[in-house]
Amino acid sequence: MKNIRNILNSRFKRNGNFFIQLTEILGFKPKKIKVYSTAFTHRSMNIKDGKGNAVNYERLEFLGDAMLSSVIASHLYLEVPSGDEGYLTKMRSKIVSREHLNELGRDLNLIDLVESKIPSGQFGDNIHGNLFEALVGAIFLDRGYKYCEKFIFKRVIIPYVDIETLEGKVISYKSLLIEWCQKEKKTFRYNVYEDTGNDEVRHFSVKLSIDDKVIAKARATSKKKAEEKASKRAFFAFQKRMSKMI
Amino acid sequence: MKNIRNILNSRFKRNGNFFIQLTEILGFKPKKIKVYSTAFTHRSMNIKDGKGNAVNYERLEFLGDAMLSSVIASHLYLEVPSGDEGYLTKMRSKIVSREHLNELGRDLNLIDLVESKIPSGQFGDNIHGNLFEALVGAIFLDRGYKYCEKFIFKRVIIPYVDIETLEGKVISYKSLLIEWCQKEKKTFRYNVYEDTGNDEVRHFSVKLSIDDKVIAKARATSKKKAEEKASKRAFFAFQKRMSKMI
Structure with missing residues (x-):
């Protein structure tokens, strides 16, 4: 137990590795660093808060998934005025597909920041996408919707969301x-x-x-x-x- | 065609009935009134913009649905720290259930504001919920996430969201x-x-x-x-x- 606390405490240091790597990924300085620490804590660490609630990134995935959906929805709404409800829904699900989220998480090397008792080689592919969602959830809690939107623009929409491509017009x-x-x-x-x-x-x-x-x-x-x-x-x-x- | 334009133009007046009723529902003065006009235009009106895109509330439903999901997600995340991902997902789907959204739209009498060529008695139950979602989408476009959140708190969370009730602890x-x-x-x-x-x-x-x-x-x-x-x-x-x- 003492060991776990040491790991977590080291994360809160403003000059520590976690803080530096995180700032690079985010493109801004995190304020509530504890939230990000949760976003990179795997359930295998078996950490509980003072009230006995589990502390790991799974609840943040739920929150991040919702924020991703909203930001992408408003982007598509404004970007494609000719697209009806069905089109917008289909395009969004392509963007936030499991496969795509895994790619995003992998490209940012989020797995390097995870605290876990499971060796990283034993994780399935989905951990990358899950961590990406959890990170988005943490950004929302730390800085609110606007920062969340900015991050998603920078990391998802600008580099990856090209409507022509999503519509399958590019074959090779x-x-x-x-x-x-x-x-x-x-x-x-x-x-x-x-x-x-x-x-x-x-x-x-x-x-x-x-x-x-x-x-x-x-x-x-x-x-x-x-x-x-x-x-x-x-x-x-x-x-x-x-x-x-x- | 002229007739439709007249109807729409009358909506843009800042002292018109539409503006007054809307302000009462929203609890603040709408700025981009055109967006709200779209939120209350049924597809049967067959209106198109200058580029030939359909103008009706269906795309706004998509946007409003996403905003509702996010706001409810963040409320549940903070309100129920003991709830895991599965619990949060289940609770949210109870709150934004079709039946519940219909009730919300019906309580606000949103159908009174609709422009449609179909007599209002011929609409199914779902129009109430659809209009509610479209209204939330319009608020987001008009005033951004914060106002959207405030409106959802006032109209959904404060009057209807009681965790104990949602968990089925109240029988009668x-x-x-x-x-x-x-x-x-x-x-x-x-x-x-x-x-x-x-x-x-x-x-x-x-x-x-x-x-x-x-x-x-x-x-x-x-x-x-x-x-x-x-x-x-x-x-x-x-x-x-x-x-x-x-």
């Missing part, structure tokens, strides 16, 4: 990228290498360079998948310029 | 009320009379008096139902004092 990001490079007279190179590491299944990594500058990296179970993933990331990096092609 | 409001009156040494009377009016089914109205003062009224298809409904309303009127009994 690799072909889109190649076409764009040719049009803009840019050179490109996919540098693929085997990178299985400690995984049981064979994995490949790819570095995508445009004009000899590495633009995006990705890792997947096939060369093709890794290339597509890197192309998608490059697409979002160049979103405004490239989306004129669609 | 009538017995609760009687017990409370006896304890507090107050007299009570249920004054029931037939009040079918133009309805096809027989209806009863009831006036519930406590210490000879009418506290609540209700109308339903049986005497028992009407009494229970009136008792429930009285309960919420006296919520703080009576809930100590549970």
Whole structure:
């Protein structure tokens, strides 16, 4: 028990690692750091508050899920005036899909901040999305709706939400990228290498360079998948310029 | 077409009936009155904006539903620290149930404000809840999250959300009320009379008096139902004092 308290206390320090990493992820300084500590506490820690209530990120997931839904709803409402209720509902569920939330959480490396008694290799994929939701819930409690909205814009809407893509108008990001490079007279190179590491299944990594500058990296179970993933990331990096092609 | 424009233009007047009734429902002065006009325009009016997009309350329902979910989620999160994710989800779905939203819309008489080509008697029950959701969506667009939250507190949470009741701990409001009156040494009377009016089914109205003062009224298809409904309303009127009994 003393051990757990030590871990938690170290989190509250304003110059500690947790605080620094968190500030980087958030893009602003957290105020109620205790709420964020809860957002990264796994149930296996078995922590209770003074009244015997469980302290872990699961309740914050509920809150974050609601905030994500609202922010995305208002964005879609304003962004797509031609979309009816059914369209808006469908688009939102694509954006907040389990798969997408997992990707968001993984990209931010949220799992690095988790306090858990379970080795991180034993978590399923969903922990990434769950932590992302919990983090959004914590932002709401710490700073209110406006900050929550800003964070979701920065981390979800700007980098990932492209209506054309969601409507399935883009079939292959690799072909889109190649076409764009040719049009803009840019050179490109996919540098693929085997990178299985400690995984049981064979994995490949790819570095995508445009004009000899590495633009995006990705890792997947096939060369093709890794290339597509890197192309998608490059697409979002160049979103405004490239989306004129669609 | 001209006729429709006239109807809509008359709504924008700051001294018109629509504006006055709306201000009373909202508890504050609406700014972007056009948004509220959309919130009370039925699809049967077949109105389009300059770009050909349908103008009616259906998209606002989507937005309002999301805002309701968020505000209720954050209220439950803070109010019930012992409730886990499953509990919070279940409680929220009770509060924003179709039946409950219909009741909220009906109590505010929102249907009186609707512009529609369908006679109001031909609408199903759900129009009340749909209008309530659309109104919440309009408040969000007009004044943002904080006002939306205030409105939901005033119209949903304070009068209707009692955790004990939602958990099913109250079985009969009538017995609760009687017990409370006896304890507090107050007299009570249920004054029931037939009040079918133009309805096809027989209806009863009831006036519930406590210490000879009418506290609540209700109308339903049986005497028992009407009494229970009136008792429930009285309960919420006296919520703080009576809930100590549970």
